[in-house]
Amino acid sequence: MRNITWYVHRLKAMKFGEILWRTQQKFLQRKEYKKYYTQNLPVTEIVINSTISALSPDYLRIGLEQNCIDAELFSSLDLFQGSFSYQQYKKSWNAGFQTENTWDENTFSYKINCAGRIDIGDIRTNWELNRHYQFSALAKSYYISGEKSFLNELADLFQDWNHHNLFLHGVEWTSAMEIAIRVNSWIFTYCFLCMAEKKHGVEYSITTLKNQLIHGVLVMTDYISAHLSRFSSANNHLIIELYAVAMAGILFDYRRWTEFALKKLTEELIRQNYKDGVNKEMSLHYQTFIMEAYGLLMLTMEKNEIKIPDIWYAYLSKMSEFVADCCGDYGETIVFGDNDEGKILDLTGKHFNHYHYVLELMSCVLPQKYNKTVGFYENIRWMVSREQLCRAKKKSAYVSPDAKCYREGGYTLIKDQKRSIFIAIDHADLGYGTLAAHGHADALSFQMYVKGEPIFVDPGSPNYHITPQERDNYRSTYCHNTASVERQNQSEMLGAFLWGRRSKTNLISFQQKMGIKLEAMTEYNGIIHHRRYQYADGVLKIWDSFTGANGKNKEQILLLNPTAVLEKGPKGILIKTPNSQVLILNSSKQISKINNYIYSASYTYATEGKRIEFCSIKNTLALEIQILERKHEGKMCV
CATH class of the missing domain: 2.70.98.70 (Beta-galactosidase; Chain A, domain 5)
Known part of the structure; x- marks a missing residue:
């Protein structure tokens, strides 16, 4: 009865255009069932159209700093500040976490109801493992050290994940935003492998892994483009989805993806935030979540000489002031609204203060600095040169008023x-x-x-x-x-x-x-x-x-x-x-x-x-x- 009531209220929250769009999505899902689900293939083997498949990546476009200092080798992925053991769960891709039950990895993704499944567990907890921060951290560690144990671990996890999470099978394909974060992790994994290949020499396992990663990124980005969140669902999810499309567009130099995503990101920045710097979701966490997307993308745009819209600077400066004002001098942060501790990029696997990290990120791309430290977080040291960090440290500092x-x-x-x-x-x-x-x-x-x-x-x-x-x-x-x-x-x-x-x-x-x-x-x-x-x-x-x-x-x-x-x-x-x-x-x-x-x-x-x-x-x-x-x-x- 509660489900029926929920559907009635959910329909009331929609306008006719949204109902029409959701109906169209249902027809698209039926087509995808026949086209993809019945093939029982991993995303690395899905056939895509010739225009997309012909795209050529260049890892240099992402612009990672190849001489990053003070980088740590990966040891474990933090799962919600140690709430769950990574060593226990690292291949339990469909674990329920809160229970001993698991999500069915064979069911068509669109037929799975993930919400409120106390019989299995919290899907957000499950998705943390499947965002694949560990993949990029392992690839980075191999690049730094040359130790093949990192490469072997990465290859083993990658193949195991693809074997147990076939395209459009199971819960890992039910959210376009989750796929977008995974796309980002795969892009950074690919870039580190390219750098490792240049540093340590060509290996068959690296070449194979790189090809699979790139094919998967193409398939997933193409999928996201057809399943962008819209209407009442177009909140922070849409911004993260567009971020992934833009990053893939830059990696492949595919202007159709890049220009579309940047245009929409400008529209959503204005639509989803007040002019005084507060995000309309009324959650500081979700504010810094989308700010991370804009900040990472701005760094990548700068390296590819892509013009950053002036309105981005105006809005993000005000948003940075608000986040800085929410942070106290003793390291505390006052947060209202929901907070599920989500992030986009994690190159260490360790827990870190997302609010201070985003303020550091904004300090590197905006005229002022908003955090006492700049370059403390490893994510930033991989994305920003030493010269840029020095310039950022010399910027005038924003000081919160009383x-x-x-x-x-x-x-x-x-x-x-x-x-x-x-x-x-x-x-x-x-x-x-x-x-x-x-x-x-x-x-x-x-x-x-x-x-x-x-x-x-x-x-x-x-x-x-x-x-x-x-x-x-x-x-x-x-x-x-x-x-x-x-x-x-x-x-x-x-x-x-x-x-x-x-x-x-x-x-x-x-x-x-x-x-x-x-x-x-x-x-x-x-x-x-x-x-x-x-x-x-x-x-x-x-x-x-x-x-x-x-x-x-x-x-x-x-x-x-x-x-x-x-x-x-x-x-x-x-x-x-x-x-x-x-x-x-x-x-x-x-x-x-x-x-x-x-x-x-x-x-x-x-x-x-x-x-x-x-x-x-x-x-x-x-x-x-x-x-x-x-x-x-x-x-x-x-």
């Missing part, structure tokens, strides 16, 4: 003068397009870090394909640092990546006189919720007022970092962390409750934390949060 309000994008970021207190406030729209796929019902919520330690946190995104109720909980109003009326959600959840009725959120005022003052409102279900913030000298005051909710219970919600210690006292509730203490004063005398909630600091990881609820039927509520510094045990001062 407070900045993104009026259009919908976020306000506050840092005290010592940069030890970092507060972020959400007054944004729910999300992008008719789906708002990665947004959360978190209007008027906030997060707070003190000396790099999270105090009041966002619940995170532990898994996209858990039970519908669990997925809804992580996106719910009740699981964010805002206020709700009888636990109602501000927006209507109709599916894991689908929303119905949405709240309307507006910024009313923002002032920087005698501290920071911000007022915003959100309207939903006949309720109007006003929230006012005031910050000065280590004290954050919050006032909530409601209309249309007389006699109903209201909850002010605070989600605590699970490592924090909570103590109730006569003055209020004291929150202790290793480096700071925070005192919460309940100035409206609401009843306080302390319950548990599930917190996710990173994808696939979840733990239990404490949630404080201040409850009252009053229409006006207030809280005061005092940040206290530890001087020595037993004494504190503001």
Whole structure:
């Protein structure tokens, strides 16, 4: 019944043009079933048209730095910060990960439902292994060292993957974006093998592998071009797909691919981002995800003397400012919305800070630098020459102001003068397009870090394909640092990546006189919720007022970092962390409750934390949060 309801709501989110396009895609899938699926062939053996097959690659067009310094040899692929063992799973291409079950590698890809399959596992986890970062890292390691063990490992994994993942068989062909990331990995693998061949001599195994890789890249890029995400699905997926088409176009000097992709990437950059630098998906992770695509492509375009549109510089500069403003001086980053830790290029196999990496990348292609380091990440050292890195280091540095309000994008970021207190406030729209796929019902919520330690946190995104109720909980109003009326959600959840009725959120005022003052409102279900913030000298005051909710219970919600210690006292509730203490004063005398909630600091990881609820039927509520510094045990001062 739930599936039928979901399909009804999904159709309502589509316009006639999208329904027509999706119908056409169904007919295309039927043709592909007969043309490709029934052949039972790996992608390396699929026959393609003569125009595509005649294209000739040149690895020099990708422009890898052949004398990259401080490169590491590949040892293992990090699977979500060590949540899963690479050595255990490295050939388990169709593993369910969260269960002992596996995805069927023989079923026609379009007949597989990947969403919400708790009987098998989270498909996003499975796709991480199949993005093939390990392939490019192994090829790089062979180029650096000349050790044939790396080449043999690569050849063995490559052949095994193709044997178990025939073209349009199984879950590895259900997402054009996943294929696009795989195309990128195969392109870089090919380039490193070409460099290794030049450095260590020609070997039959390398020649065979190179030919198979190139043929696979052609087939997959041609496939992506026919299956680009469109209409309500055209979010970050479309940008990554176009990035892969552009990179393949440059590799093969095929202007049809390159010019089409660059034109569309310009259109999508404007369509999917606000002018002030905030991505409309309302997820910092997905913002840096697409920024990585533009940054890598810009470096490749520069090396091939392809003009970069001026609008790219304008938008990406503003987007870089926003990401830099979301990063604190203690290494912390405040993230709203979904975060599945996706990336495009990984030449080491090790976990790295994607936000700082993208800021380094932007520092190399834009007029300013946005990160303290430039050239720290190996990905960048392979893409940028030493001379370019030196020039980037000398660029003027963007400095985040103490407070900045993104009026259009919908976020306000506050840092005290010592940069030890970092507060972020959400007054944004729910999300992008008719789906708002990665947004959360978190209007008027906030997060707070003190000396790099999270105090009041966002619940995170532990898994996209858990039970519908669990997925809804992580996106719910009740699981964010805002206020709700009888636990109602501000927006209507109709599916894991689908929303119905949405709240309307507006910024009313923002002032920087005698501290920071911000007022915003959100309207939903006949309720109007006003929230006012005031910050000065280590004290954050919050006032909530409601209309249309007389006699109903209201909850002010605070989600605590699970490592924090909570103590109730006569003055209020004291929150202790290793480096700071925070005192919460309940100035409206609401009843306080302390319950548990599930917190996710990173994808696939979840733990239990404490949630404080201040409850009252009053229409006006207030809280005061005092940040206290530890001087020595037993004494504190503001």
